[in-house]
Amino acid sequence: MEVTLEQAIEIIKRGEIVAIPTETVYGLAADAKNAIAVLKTFEKKGRPADNPLIVHISELDQLTDLASDIPDEVYTLANRFWPGPLTIVLKRDQAVLDVITAALDTVAVRMPDHPLTLELIHSTGPVTAPSANKSGKPSPTKPAHLEQDYGSDLPYLDGGECSIGIESTVLDLTQKPFSVLRPGAISSDEISAALGVEIIETENKSSQTKRSPGTRYTHYKPEAEVHWMKSLIIDHFETDTLYVYHSGNNITSSENVIDFNGNMDKLAQSLYDIYRTADLKNYIKILVEPIQQTSKSGIERALFNRIQLSVKQ
Numbered sequence: 001m002e003v004t005l006e007q008a009i010e011i012i013k014r015g016e017i018v019a020i021p022t023e024t025v026y027g028l029a030a031d032a033k034n035a036i037a038v039l040k041t042f043e044k045k046g047r048p049a050d051n052p053l054i055v056h057i058s059e060l061d062q063l064t065d066l067a068s069d070i071p072d073e074v075y076t077l078a079n080r081f082w083p084g085p086l087t088i089v090l091k092r093d094q095a096v097l098d099v100i101t102a103a104l105d106t107v108a109v110r111m112p113d114h115p116l117t118l119e120l121i122h123s124t125g126p127v128t129a130p131s132a133n134k135s136g137k138p139s140p141t142k143p144a145h146l147e148q149d150y151g152s153d154l155p156y157l158d159g160g161e162c163s164i165g166i167e168s169t170v171l172d173l174t175q176k177p178f179s180v181l182r183p184g185a186i187s188s189d190e191i192s193a194a195l196g197v198e199i200i201e202t203e204n205k206s207s208q209t210k211r212s213p214g215t216r217y218t219h220y221k222p223e224a225e226v227h228w229m230k231s232l233i234i235d236h237f238e239t240d241t242l243y244v245y246h247s248g249n250n251i252t253s254s255e256n257v258i259d260f261n262g263n264m265d266k267l268a269q270s271l272y273d274i275y276r277t278a279d280l281k282n283y284i285k286i287l288v289e290p291i292q293q294t295s296k297s298g299i300e301r302a303l304f305n306r307i308q309l310s311v312k313q
């Protein structure tokens, strides 16, 4: 159910939850100072309690109530990338609720780049917001996805289609070398260039599960089986399969054959919608043209990561 900004602010202030737009994916927001409200987001999503939440801020000043021993690098990164799709893991302030951090000694913070949500947080103070999908479903990138997961009873702020479509980069600044725990639109190379230090990528390594517990859970997965295409030339397109190309080399035009013609940003923006639409249309398989794992582009690496996670599980 769509609500106005004023209603959304009022909902947060009275300790209820509301879905909010960001540039990455829709989030399920709760007042970060209200443990009962935060717990409601776990319940609503069906999310395990040991998977910590990102606190979303609208002003840099809000950081000092959330994190302690804030390194200078945060300000360099904030200057360069906030508001934007970068989440930074820092030592937590003692006042941060345990329910947010899953009792870790760290807290994840980001300033999302969406005018409605920034205005909301400006009025309410920091909000926690996991991706608004039901646990195990692809993240929502448009209001219609929220209705698919929750029917009409979840209040949401309509901010249109998310511009990036894939969750933020999660960067851990609590240990050296700094490491990317989850790849996103902002690449480790860009972070490295901004800070002048090496950034390692620990996504999907078992050593990382302890530091970013969320990566252990099923994610990004539609009902249809996802596979990388073994060959780009297909003699016979099966009607129960959705074919997703991006190189522009495909010449078949059909409802179940999509080509993004080199526009990887558009593929990222559409990926979860493709997954969800494939399920609504009862496709059995989704075949995706391979993407370079070692690409220099943040969005390509993030795409590789999300698609690979749905291939494996």
Ligand code: TXA
Pocket: 022, 024, 025, 026, 027, 028, 051, 052, 053, 054, 087, 089, 101, 104, 106, 107, 108, 112, 129, 130, 131, 132, 166, 167, 168, 170, 181, 182, 211, 212, 213, 214, 215
């Ligand atoms: O783009 C995004 O980040 C979206 C939008 C709504 O902002 N949010 C999002 O939240 O993707 P969620 O809860 O679906 O994913 C948060 C990720 C999880 O993998 C979680 O384990 C990790 O961030 N995380 C949260 N707090 C952490 C912490 N203190 N240390 C390490 N990882 C943390």
Ligand code: MG
Pocket: 130, 131, 139
């Ligand atoms: Mg999520």
